[in-house]
Amino acid sequence: MDSLFTFFTTSPVHAATFAQSLWLIIALPLLGAFICGVFGRFIGRANTHLVACCSVAGSFVLSVIAFWALNDRTTAALIHGNLVPYTLWVDYGRWFGAGSFFVDYGLLVDHLSGILLLVISGVGLLIHIYSTSYMSHDDGYWRFFAYLNLFVAMMLTLVMADSLPLLFVGWEGVGFCSYLLVGFWYTDEQKAFAGRKAFITNRVGDFAFIIAMILTVLLGGAIRSEIQPANFHNVALQKTMYQARMNGMGPLDITYLSHLVTNLPAHAQSAKDASLTLDSKIAQGPLAGHTVGGMLTAILLLFLLGACGKSAQIPLYVWLPDAMAGPTPVSALIHAATMVTAGVYLFSRLSFLLVFSPVAMAVVALIGAGTALLAALIAFAQDDLKKILAYSTVSQLGFMFMAVGVGAFWAAVLHLVTHAFFKACLFLGAGSVMHGNHDETNIKKLGGLRKEMPWTWITFLIATLAITGIVPLSGFFSKDAILGFDHRTTLAGLGWVTQVVWGVGLLAAFGTAFYMSRAYLLTFEGERAKDALVPHAHESDFAMVMPLVVLAVLAIAAIAWGIPFMEGHETVMENFTAPVFGQAQQLAQRLHSFAVAPEGEPFWSSWLTPLFFAWGIALAGGAVAAFLYLRFFPSREGQPAPALARTLRRWAVDKFYVDELYEFVVIRPLKGLAHGLYRVVDDFLIDSLLVRGTARVTGWAGSALRYVQTGDVQSYAAVMAVALLGGVVYVLVAVFK
Amino acid sequence: MIPLVPTQNYLILAALLFCIGMLGVLVRRNALVVFMCIELMLNAANLTFLAFARDRADSLGHLSAFFIIVVAAAEAAIGLAIVIAVFRSRGTLNVEDITIMRH
Numbered sequence: 022m023d024s025l026f027t028f029f030t031t032s033p034v035h036a037a038t039f040a041q042s043l044w045l046i047i048a049l050p051l052l053g054a055f056i057c058g059v060f061g062r063f064i065g066r067a068n069t070h071l072v073a074c075c076s077v078a079g080s081f082v083l084s085v086i087a088f089w090a091l092n093d094r095t096t097a098a099l100i101h102g103n104l105v106p107y108t109l110w111v112d113y114g115r116w117f118g119a120g121s122f123f124v125d126y127g128l129l130v131d132h133l134s135g136i137l138l139l140v141i142s143g144v145g146l147l148i149h150i151y152s153t154s155y156m157s158h159d160d161g162y163w164r165f166f167a168y169l170n171l172f173v174a175m176m177l178t179l180v181m182a183d184s185l186p187l188l189f190v191g192w193e194g195v196g197f198c199s200y201l202l203v204g205f206w207y208t209d210e211q212k213a214f215a216g217r218k219a220f221i222t223n224r225v226g227d228f229a230f231i232i233a234m235i236l237t238v239l240l241g242g243a244i245r246s247e248i249q250p251a252n253f254h255n256v257a258l259q260k261t262m263y264q265a266r267m268n269g270m271g272p273l274d275i276t277y278l279s280h281l282v283t284n285l286p287a288h289a290q291s292a293k294d295a296s297l298t299l300d301s302k303i304a305q306g307p308l309a310g311h312t313v314g315g316m317l318t319a320i321l322l323l324f325l326l327g328a329c330g331k332s333a334q335i336p337l338y339v340w341l342p343d344a345m346a347g348p349t350p351v352s353a354l355i356h357a358a359t360m361v362t363a364g365v366y367l368f369s370r371l372s373f374l375l376v377f378s379p380v381a382m383a384v385v386a387l388i389g390a391g392t393a394l395l396a397a398l399i400a401f402a403q404d405d406l407k408k409i410l411a412y413s414t415v416s417q418l419g420f421m422f423m424a425v426g427v428g429a430f431w432a433a434v435l436h437l438v439t440h441a442f443f444k445a446c447l448f449l450g451a452g453s454v455m456h457g458n459h460d461e462t463n464i465k466k467l468g469g470l471r472k473e474m475p476w477t478w479i480t481f482l483i484a485t486l487a488i489t490g491i492v493p494l495s496g497f498f499s500k501d502a503i504l505g506f507d508h509r510t511t512l513a514g515l516g517w518v519t520q521v522v523w524g525v526g527l528l529a530a531f532g533t534a535f536y537m538s539r540a541y542l543l544t545f546e547g548e549r550a551k552d553a554l555v556p557h558a559h560e561s562d563f564a565m566v567m568p569l570v571v572l573a574v575l576a577i578a579a580i581a582w583g584i585p586f587m588e589g590h591e592t593v594m595e596n597f598t599a600p601v602f603g604q605a606q607q608l609a610q611r612l613h614s615f616a617v618a619p620e621g622e623p624f625w626s627s628w629l630t631p632l633f634f635a636w637g638i639a640l641a642g643g644a645v646a647a648f649l650y651l652r653f654f655p656s657r658e659g660q661p662a663p664a665l666a667r668t669l670r671r672w673a674v675d676k677f678y679v680d681e682l683y684e685f686v687v688i689r690p691l692k693g694l695a696h697g698l699y700r701v702v703d704d705f706l707i708d709s710l711l712v713r714g715t716a717r718v719t720g721w722a723g724s725a726l727r728y729v730q731t732g733d734v735q736s737y738a739a740v741m742a743v744a745l746l747g748g749v750v751y752v753l754v755a756v757f758k
Numbered sequence: 759m760i761p762l763v764p765t766q767n768y769l770i771l772a773a774l775l776f777c778i779g780m781l782g783v784l785v786r787r788n789a790l791v792v793f794m795c796i797e798l799m800l801n802a803a804n805l806t807f808l809a810f811a812r813d814r815a816d817s818l819g820h821l822s823a824f825f826i827i828v829v830a831a832a833e834a835a836i837g838l839a840i841v842i843a844v845f846r847s848r849g850t851l852n853v854e855d856i857t858i859m860r861h
Contacts, residue, residue: 734856735783735792742780742784
């Protein structure tokens with residue numbers, strides 16, 4: 022046991038040397054994208070598959086080495102003179118800069134991004150392998166794999182970036198790839214529209230992200246210049262150290278920001294006089310007159326809007342269900358496992374900022390809870406298997422936001438990881454179902470697949486149990502950790518929030534069990550529907566089944582992260598991410614921004630209570646689903662439903678008319694405004710007045726002047742002579758005046 | 759010792775020559791005569807240069823005069839060639855009939 026422990030905590034390579042090669046993790050898929058995109062059509066299908074899969078496999082291997090190196094106690098990075106343990110860091114030089122503002126090409130891998138590296142490249146690799154079979158009948162295979170590789174490269178950039186601008190490059194890059202892949206079958210107008218919808222909805226969030234970055238630079242500058250000697254215990258030494266530590270770092274580097282706020286106390290009464298606190302007004306600069314804490318909250322809320330766009334939360338979640346227009350592996354990779362978790366990652370990365378503002382945390386948690394419940398309710402009545410899974414993703418992302426919002430960052434990351442496994446498995450299972458049933462996605466026209474697609478069935482069942490939170494599976498640990506923290510945490514000054522979030526979270530968990538049971542039962546159990554497209558489904562081939570099995574095994578194996586067998590009943594994940602979230606926890610304790618009640622009961626009792634609770638909720642949800650769908654709701658052709666059930670269902674089927682609401686409140690007025698502006702500015706002012714006006718005036722002047730041009734040399738000469746005479750007269754007048 | 763002719767006399771003569779040349783350019787119809795009048799104007803300018811060159815004892819004026827003579831010679835060669843070409847193609851040298859610059 023000890024030797025095994027030593028083996029895994031001994032870096033296979035010299036960490037600082039290996040850090041130099043971190044760029045390869047991004048470069049390999051990027052190269053793959055280039056080869057597939059440019060030469061894919063000429064090198065043939067099999068070679069394209071080989072290039073695409075090998076490039077991702079290469080980055081997976083490098084990610085494993087990086088992760089391994091991170092486990093070594095001796096691994097530490099020297100970031101501009103600051104020793105940061107358990108971190109790989111490298112700076113490849115200046116990207117751009119102006120004055121004291123600059124951004125470097127810097128990559129940072131710590132325990133947080135290390136986990137995500139493994140998830141992205143690992144799940145990415147499985148989905149690449151799956152796609153080789155899934156897309157085997159599509160002529161656009163080279164385009165598909167080029168986009169998919171590009172996506173992986175961009176996602177890896179996002180998690181490895183050591184500064185917000187570089188993170189934003191990945192952020193935009195994954196959004197762009199998502200647009201390309203959602204609209205992959207662009208000849209279908211609806212699918213192209215879904216791609217546009219995803220892109221434009223994300224733009225709203227990205228805009229907020231940019232503003233938040235600008236404000237961060239301004240606020241950072243203000244804090245750095247206005248921090249008072251009273252903020253430091255040992256004035257002269259520590260202030261010099263404080264400033265020196267940040268020299269050489271760009272003002273949007275993650276490390277810079279974390280140093281920046283180290284000595285910022287919360288409120289005037291808890292700090293020494295004359296300290297800079299959250300209540301202090303900024304004296305100089307563009308933000309003069311605003312308080313530090315107020316600006317910080319504003320910045321966090323803007324980041325939240327950005328995260329809402331990317332992670333499909335209220336109010337910007339509407340794009341994700343439509344994004345199911347893309348090929349199913351895309352839904353699994355981008356819209357379930359990786360890209361949509363970018364918002365959760367962002368807040369985990371900025372955990373040390375988030376704990377400064379209980380208000381922002383409350384908003385994050387409430388948005389998460391609201392989204393989790395709303396999406397679960399909509400998922401109740403959807404008939405499209407992929408749509409159900411899409412709303413389920415929105416709902417599970419809501420759970421992650423609920424965790425982030427109460428400061429349980431490790432629980433959010435744990436749920437992110439487990440969700441990546443079981444949701445990717447569910448989506449790939451749905452793809453396999455579609456593949457075997459002639460692209461049928463309506464669960465009412467499926468059924469009885471249990472015997473016909475045994476591998477798809479068993480993996481889908483495991484993933485369904487995992488997402489509903491049945492005990493021996495990973496989903497239980499992550500969801501239970503989140504709900505537990507929601508219950509036990511109290512945000513400073515906002516005590517009611519966490520209790521509301523907890524209650525709503527329980528309802529959403531119940532809903533999860535309900536819609537997942539329904540989807541599973543209608544798809545796999547019972548008799549085959551009479552109006553099915555094909556009489557008998559066929560099981561998919563090895564390339565599709567293998568990733569399903571691996572993901573199902575991972576969905577079970579991920580419990581290793583969630584079992585509290587470290588010291589002090591810490592879960593493995595909590596212990597593992599402590600180097601990353603430790604600062605946030607310390608700050609939270611000092612600032613009193615939230616308090617976590619102890620579990621109170623002895624180990625085994627507290628272990629068993631939530632277990633039975635989760636069992637109860639999951640089983641109740643499943644039972645209610647089975648009961649309702651057998652008795653009241655139409656589950657198959659020829660089973661009419663009662664009127665009340667139909668009315669209830671209508672609302673959920675139509676997604677509570679949120680799309681229609683947006684259409685009337687946002688899109689129509691904007692379109693009207695755009696149309697008005699087009700008419701007045703474009704059509705009248707620019708086209709008529711400026712462009713055509715200029716042409717017309719020139720034309721008139723020309724036709725008037727054409728009579729002067731006779732072609733008679735002597736009349737030209739006469740004009741010149743008269744002009745000369747005029748000149749002479751002028752000179753004479755000027756001289757002899 | 760012949761007394762020097764004052765500079766202004768030269769200038770008046772040059773101005774007269776220039777005006778005669780210009781008048782010719784403006785009123786004569788025959789392209790060949792117009793051409794000769796242009797030569798007259800050029801030489802009026804030449805005379806002005808030389809008068810000032812003597813007055814200021816500056817050889818730059820002489821230099822300019824030589825330069826103008828060369829340019830005038832070249833211009834005469836090209837101009838006469840154009841006149842001949844025009845006469846061959848149109849059968850006339852009346853400048854009022856030659857209005858192709860309108861196009």
